[in-house]
Amino acid sequence: MRTTHLLRTRLWATVGLAGLAALLTAAPALAASTDDDTPRTDAGTSFRTATEIEQGHRATASASTGDYLYWSFPADAGQRPTVKATVKLPESAAHRPGTRWRVDVYDGLRRRQSCMYGMQSRPADAATVDLACTLRPVRAWSDTWSNDPLPGTYYIRLTATGLRTADLGAPVTAEVEANSKDIGGAAAVDGTLAKPLVPGASVDSDDPDDAADSGTRAALSTAEPEDGWASGWWTDRWIWTGAGGVLAALAGIGGYALTRGNGRAPSGA
Amino acid sequence: MITGKRFAAGFCALFAALSMGLSPTSAFADDEPDRTEGPVPKVELLLDASGSMRARDIDGKSRMAAAKQAFNEVLDATPEDVELGIRTLGANYRGDDRKTGCKDTEQLYPVGPLDRRDAKTAVATLAPTGWTPIGPALLKAADDLKGGEGSRRIVLISDGEDTCQPLDPCEVARDIAARGIHLTIDTLGLVPNTKMRAQLSCIAEATGGTYTSIRHTEELTDRVGQLVDRAADPVVTPVAVEGAASCAAAPQLKPGLYTDRTGFGEHRWYRVDVEPGQELRASVSVAADRAVNNDYGVLMRAVTRHGREIVRGSEAGDGRTDAISTGLRYPKPEQDDDDAGTEAVCLQVSHSYAPAAGTPAAAKGKPGLPVELAVDVVGAPDDASDVAAFGLGRGWWLLGALVLTGFVGGLLWGWVARWRVTVWRTS
Numbered sequence: 001m002r003t004t005h006l007l008r009t010r011l012w013a014t015v016g017l018a019g020l021a022a023l024l025t026a027a028p029a030l031a032a033s034t035d036d037d038t039p040r041t042d043a044g045t046s047f048r049t050a051t052e053i054e055q056g057h058r059a060t061a062s063a064s065t066g067d068y069l070y071w072s073f074p075a076d077a078g079q080r081p082t083v084k085a086t087v088k089l090p091e092s093a094a095h096r097p098g099t100r101w102r103v104d105v106y107d108g109l110r111r112r113q114s115c116m117y118g119m120q121s122r123p124a125d126a127a128t129v130d131l132a133c134t135l136r137p138v139r140a141w142s143d144t145w146s147n148d149p150l151p152g153t154y155y156i157r158l159t160a161t162g163l164r165t166a167d168l169g170a171p172v173t174a175e176v177e178a179n180s181k182d183i184g185g186a187a188a189v190d191g192t193l194a195k196p197l198v199p200g201a202s203v204d205s206d207d208p209d210d211a212a213d214s215g216t217r218a219a220l221s222t223a224e225p226e227d228g229w230a231s232g233w234w235t236d237r238w239i240w241t242g243a244g245g246v247l248a249a250l251a252g253i254g255g256y257a258l259t260r261g262n263g264r265a266p267s268g269a
Numbered sequence: 270m271i272t273g274k275r276f277a278a279g280f281c282a283l284f285a286a287l288s289m290g291l292s293p294t295s296a297f298a299d300d301e302p303d304r305t306e307g308p309v310p311k312v313e314l315l316l317d318a319s320g321s322m323r324a325r326d327i328d329g330k331s332r333m334a335a336a337k338q339a340f341n342e343v344l345d346a347t348p349e350d351v352e353l354g355i356r357t358l359g360a361n362y363r364g365d366d367r368k369t370g371c372k373d374t375e376q377l378y379p380v381g382p383l384d385r386r387d388a389k390t391a392v393a394t395l396a397p398t399g400w401t402p403i404g405p406a407l408l409k410a411a412d413d414l415k416g417g418e419g420s421r422r423i424v425l426i427s428d429g430e431d432t433c434q435p436l437d438p439c440e441v442a443r444d445i446a447a448r449g450i451h452l453t454i455d456t457l458g459l460v461p462n463t464k465m466r467a468q469l470s471c472i473a474e475a476t477g478g479t480y481t482s483i484r485h486t487e488e489l490t491d492r493v494g495q496l497v498d499r500a501a502d503p504v505v506t507p508v509a510v511e512g513a514a515s516c517a518a519a520p521q522l523k524p525g526l527y528t529d530r531t532g533f534g535e536h537r538w539y540r541v542d543v544e545p546g547q548e549l550r551a552s553v554s555v556a557a558d559r560a561v562n563n564d565y566g567v568l569m570r571a572v573t574r575h576g577r578e579i580v581r582g583s584e585a586g587d588g589r590t591d592a593i594s595t596g597l598r599y600p601k602p603e604q605d606d607d608d609a610g611t612e613a614v615c616l617q618v619s620h621s622y623a624p625a626a627g628t629p630a631a632a633k634g635k636p637g638l639p640v641e642l643a644v645d646v647v648g649a650p651d652d653a654s655d656v657a658a659f660g661l662g663r664g665w666w667l668l669g670a671l672v673l674t675g676f677v678g679g680l681l682w683g684w685v686a687r688w689r690v691t692v693w694r695t696s
Contacts, residue, residue: 042499046477047554047594048526048641049504062491064481066470068591109596110552110643112584141653144580144598161588165467169458169482185663191653194548197598200505201550202524202645220505220526220643237661244668248675255679259687 043069043158043174047110047199050155052223055081058177065093066168069158071176074223076196076230077140077151078187079180081105082118085131085158086175089124093170098162099124103131103176108152108197108221124160131158137183140232141191151230152197153223154178185236192232198223308419310500311352311380313410314340314493317427317459318360322397324428324460328486332428332459333397339489340392344385346494348501354380354413355391358406358427359399370400371433380413401429403472404436411445411452421452422478422500424493428459430468439471440631443558446476447530447636449509453478455496460484475558477591477639507641512537516572516615524646531555532637537618541644542611546603550645552582552596553618558639559632560625567593570617579614585621592641593620600649618642 043061044050050070053059063069075081085103102121105113118132135149142148158174160167195201200220316336327335340355347353355378362373378391407423414421431438442454455478456469470480479496483489507526513519519538531537543549553569566585572578582595601612618640624633654660 042495042502045479045499046591046641048507049499049502062495064479064492067479106594107596108552109550109582109598110554110594111582111596112594140658141650144600159589159591161590163589165470166463168466168470169461169480171481171488185658185661188658188661188663189653190655190658190660191651193650194648197550199552199643200526200645202647233659235658235661237658237663240663240667241661244662244671247668248671248678251672251675252679252682255676255681256683256686257679259680259683 040071043067043071043176046070047106047155048220050221052221053176053178054226055178055180058175060173060175062171062173064168065089065099065160065170065172066163067159069156069174071156071158071178072153072221072223073156073178074196074198074225075135075138075149075151075154075178075180076225077138077192077232078183078185078230078235080116080135080137080183080187081154081178081180082132082134083154083156083176083178085156085177087124087129087131087158088173088175089127089129090171091127093167093172094124094127096124096164096167098164099160099167100162101129101131101158101160103133104157105133105135106155106157107149108154108199110155111147113147113149113154121161137187139187139189140230141189141193150193150197152193153199153221185240188235188237196229308417308506309350309352310419310422311354311414311417312422312424312497312500313354313356313380313413314343315356315358315406315410315423315425316340316377316395317401317403317425317429318357318395318397319399319401319429319432320359320397321401321429322459326460327484327489330486331397333395335459335486335489336426337392337395338486339493341389342490343493343497344383344388344392347383347385347497351383351497351501352380353383353388353497354378355388356406356410356413357395358402360395362399364399367400367433371402371405371436373399374402374406374409376409376413400432401427402433403427403431403468404433404438404441407438407441407445407454407472411448411450414450414452418506420500420504420506421450422496423452423454424496425454425456425469425472426459426483426489426493427456427465427469428461430465437629437631438468439475439559440629442472442475443632443636446558446639449528451506452476456480457489457492458482459489471559474591477556477558510539510642512539512618512640514538516540516574516576516617519615521613522616522642522644524644527642527644529640529642530635530637531618531620531640532635533622533624533633535619535637537640539616539618539642539644541614541616541646543599543601543614543646544611545601545609546649547646548598548600548649549614550596550598550643550647551616552594552643554592554594554641555618555620555622556592556639556641557590557622560628562623562625563587564621565590565593565623566621567595568617568619568621569595569597571597571599572615572617574613574615596643602649602652616642 040059050072115133117134120133138149322333325331358374378388410423454476456473458469473480507528510527519540521540564587568583570581582597584595
C-alpha cells in the first residue's frame with residue numbers, strides 16, 4: 001500500500017510540474033499582439049502632434065531634411081523596446097559631409113531615454129541610413145529622482161544634425177518601427193504607477209462618457225498596448241518562487257524518507 | 270506519506286488556480302480613443318505671384334503653372350472639415366514703386382468652407398506680376414485666420430526672398446507665433462538658392478513649421494497635400510499662460526497643456542495644487558525658434574512654498590535642435606492626519622539657451638522662446654516595499670537554496686521523529 005502511495009505522490013508532483021512548465025511557456029504569448037491596422041504614413045512635427053504607432057508596425061513618412069519627425073508608441077513594464085529607423089536619402093541629400101541622422105527616444109514625461117545598444121546616430125554617407133536604439137527594460141516603478149523607463153508613451157524623434165543651409169529641404173523618406181523583447185521577471189520590481197506615463201492621462205479621464213462619442217477630439221496621447229496595460233502584479237517570479245516551494249517540499253519529503261530507511265520499523269526491536 | 274500526498278495535491282491546485290485566474294489583465298479600461306467634436310482647423314495657402322514665377326524651370330513648365338496644377342490637385346483632396354483660403358503676394362502691382370509693391374497682397378479666396386469650383390476658378394486667374402512682400406503678406410494671412418479655436422496653418426510657397434526689407438519676415442513670423450494663436454507656418458521654396466533657403470527655413474523654424482525645397486510639380490503637390498492633411502489632424506491646442514518671476518506670484522495651473530514665452534536668462538514660475546495621494550507630473554519643452562548657441566539645457570524644479578526643492582528634471586544637449594525637454598513627477602503620499610490639506614507645488618522652469626553670435630538684436634529680446642508645459646495630476650503610485658516584485662525571488666540560485674533548505678528540513682524532521690519513536694519504545 002505504501003508503495004502505491006509513494007507512486008501516487010510522484011504522479012501528482014509530475015502533473016504539477018508539467019502544469020508549471022506549460023505556464024512558463026504560455027506567459028510570453030499573452031503579450032503578443034494580433035491586430036493588423038493599416039500602417040501610418042505620416043509623422044508629427046512635435047511632441048504634441050506626434051503620430052501614434054503600435055509596436056511591431058512599420059510607419060513611413062515622406063519629409064524634408066531638416067524636419068523633426070515625431071512618432072509615439074506605448075511600452076509596458078517588462079518590455080525592452082527597440083526603435084529602428086531607416087532614412088532613404090535621394091542622391092542630392094546623400095554624401096553630405098557633416099550631416100548626421102539621429103534618433104532619440106523620450107518617455108511620457110519628455111525625458112530623454114538612453115540607449116543600451118544601437119547606432120543612434122550615423123553620418124549621411126549612403127543612400128540609406130539605418131539607425132537603432134534599444135532602451136533599458138521598462139520597469140513598473142522607480143524612484144522619482146531616477147530616469148528609469150516606466151510604462152507609458154514613448155516618443156521617437158528622428159532628425160538630421162549638422163546640416164548646412166544648402167542641405168535643407170531635400171526630400172527624404174523615413175521608416176520607423178518599434179519592437180519589444182519580453183524581459184519577463186528579471187526586471188520585475190515592486191510597486192506600480194497609479195497610471196502609466198501617458199501624457200494627458202488626468203485630462204482624458206475627466207469625462208470617460210465622451211470616450212465613445214466620436215473620433216475627432218484631440219488627445220495628447222491615446223497610447224495603449226494591444227492587451228491593455230499590465231496591472232502590475234503579474235510576474236514570472238510567482239512561478240519561480242512557487243516552483244521553488246514545490247521543489248523544497250519534495251526535497252523535504254525526500255530527506256524525511258531517507259531517515260526512515262525503507263519505511264518499515266526496524267525489525268527485531 | 271499521506272501528508273506528503275496532500276502537500277503535492279495542494280500545490281497542484283494552487284498552480285491550477287494560478288494558471289486560470291492570474292493572467293495579466295488590464296487595469297485601465299479606456300479602450301476607445303477619447304475624442305469628441307473639436308474646433309475647425311484653418312489653412313491658408315500663401316502663393317508668391319512675383320514676376321520671377323514666370324521662369325520655366327519646373328519639369329519644363331513655368332513655376333506658376335506648376336503651382337496652379339498643384340493647387341488644383343490639393344483642392345480636390347482637401348479634407349471636408351478643413352477651412353481653406355488662398356492669398357497671393359505680388360499678384361497685382363506691376364510698377365517699380367517699392368512702397369506700393371510691398372503692400373501688394375490680396376486674398377484670392379477667403380478662408381471658409383471650401384467650394385472647390387470657385388477656388389479653382391480663382392486660381393486660374395493668377396498671373397505672375399510683381400514684388401515679393403513676404404512679411405506684410407504673413408501679417409495679413411495671420412489676420413485672415415483669426416477666430417475659432419482650431420489649429421491654424423499658413424503654407425507659404427515662394428520662389429524668391431523677401432524684397433521688402435527692412436521688415437524681416439523672420440521677425441514677423443516670430444511675432445505672429447508669439448500671439449499665442451497656435452499658428453504654424455510651413456514654407457516651400459521653388460528652385461531655391463541658399464539665401465532664400467536660409468530665409469524660408471528661418472520663417473518655418475520661428476513657428477515650429479517645416480521647410481521644403483521644391484524642384485518638381487509632383488513634390489509640390491505631395492507636400493502641400495501633406496501639410497493640409499496635417500492641419501486636419503486633431504491636436505490638443507495649448508492654453509496660453511504667463512509664468513511669474515517668483516513662486517508667490519505664480520499662476521495656478523490645472524492639469525492640461527500650456528504655452529508661455531521665456532526670454533534668455535529668465536526663470537518662470539507656475540503653481541500646481543497637489544492633494545495627498547496624488548502624483549504631479551509635469552513636462553516642459555523649450556523650443557529654439559531662432560539661431561542659438563551650440564550648447565544648451567533646460568531645468569525644471571518642483572519646489573515647496575518654503576523654497577525646499579522636492580525633485581528636479583534637467584536635460585542638456587548640443588547641436589541643431591527644435592526643442593529641449595525634461596519632466597518630473599512628484600507623488601505626494603497619503604497622510605494620516607486629516608488636516609494635511611492640499612499642497613501648492615511651485616514649478617520653476619529655466620533654460621540655458623543663448624543667442625548665437627551675429628543674431629540681430631531683435632532676436633535677443635521679446636518675444637522670448639516658446640515654452641510648452643504639460644501638467645497632469647493622477648493618483649499616487651504604490652510605494653515599493655522591496656526591490657523585487659512583492660519580494661518574490663527568481664533564478665536557479667533561489668531554487669537551489671529552497672531545495673537545500675527543504676531537504677535539510679526533511680532530514681531533521683525525520684531524525685527527530687525517529688528519535689522520538691526510539692525514546693517512546695525504550696520507555
